[in-house]
Amino acid sequence: GESVGLHLPTLSVQEGDNSIINCAYSNSASDYFIWYKQESGKGPQFIIDIRSNMDKRQGQRVTVLLNKTVKHLSLQIAATQPGDSAVYFCAETHLGGGSNYKLTFGKGTLLTVNP
Amino acid sequence: GAVVSQHPSRVICKSGTSVKIECRSLDFQATTMFWYRQFPKQSLMLMATSNEGSKATYEQGVEKDKFLINHASLTLSTLTVTSAHPEDSSFYICSASPSDTQYFGPGTRLTVL
Numbered sequence: 001g002e003s004v005g006l007h008l009p010t011l012s013v014q015e016g017d018n019s020i021i022n023c024a025y026s027n028s029a030s031d032y033f034i035w036y037k038q039e040s041g042k043g044p045q046f047i048i049d050i051r052s053n054m055d056k057r058q059g060q061r062v063t064v065l066l067n068k069t070v071k072h073l074s075l076q077i078a079a080t081q082p083g084d085s086a087v088y089f090c091a092e093t094h095l096g097g098g099s100n101y102k103l104t105f106g107k108g109t110l111l112t113v114n115p
Numbered sequence: 116g117a118v119v120s121q122h123p124s125r126v127i128c129k130s131g132t133s134v135k136i137e138c139r140s141l142d143f144q145a146t147t148m149f150w151y152r153q154f155p156k157q158s159l160m161l162m163a164t165s166n167e168g169s170k171a172t173y174e175q176g177v178e179k180d181k182f183l184i185n186h187a188s189l190t191l192s193t194l195t196v197t198s199a200h201p202e203d204s205s206f207y208i209c210s211a212s213p214s215d216t217q218y219f220g221p222g223t224r225l226t227v228l
Contacts, residue, residue, distance in 0.1 A: 008156050034217070041206075043208050043219035043220050043221045043222045046216060046218060049216055089159070101147075101217065103210075105159045106158065
């Protein structure tokens with residue numbers, strides 16, 4: 001869901017279930033999107049990316065879906081594990097937009113995996 | 116993926132002192148690095164873009180005299196928080212990019228007493 005004020009959206013799943021984390025972006029000129037995972041006290045870690053000429057990209061246990069019509073991005077994690085517990089951020093940028101690939105981050109979603 | 120390091124990982128200082136944070140790209144050269152600030156349970160806020168050999172570009176509302184950035188080489192950018200105050204306490208993170216994707220450092224936790 002959408003965040004209000006300073007509260008992060010949260011998603012709680014059981015170990016082994018699939019997780020879907022959603023992100024709405026605002027800039028229709030954005031053409032490159034990245035999902036990052038951030039564990040407590042650490043820097044964001046790259047998970048997967050997708051360019052605007054694609055609508056789906058798969059990695060190991062993760063899939064990113066891009067719907068440019070409604071400016072929506074999602075991250076699917078298969079067979080979620082306790083080690084997947086973290087805050088997940090989507091980020092967008094416009095390659096070649098003259099901004100040195102400056103990223104705009106979403107609010108983040110806290111994923112908690114219950115054993 | 117590319118590796119970005121930061122030093123120190125944690126720093127505690129007294130109010131009024133200055134603190135320098137280093138960001139290094141370990142296995143690639145970066146003409147551009149980025150500095151972010153993050154408050155608890157919030158997203159990353161871009162502070163400035165660090166450009167090798169030229170002045171940094173600061174985001175609106177970020178004081179350039181307060182947060183000094185120096186990008187003297189293709190693998191090192193430094194952020195100096197001058198005359199730090201308790202409200203400067205935060206998690207500072209840098210990023211750099213060998214291509215399109217930005218890779219982040221582990222962050223520096225600054226606590227100003």
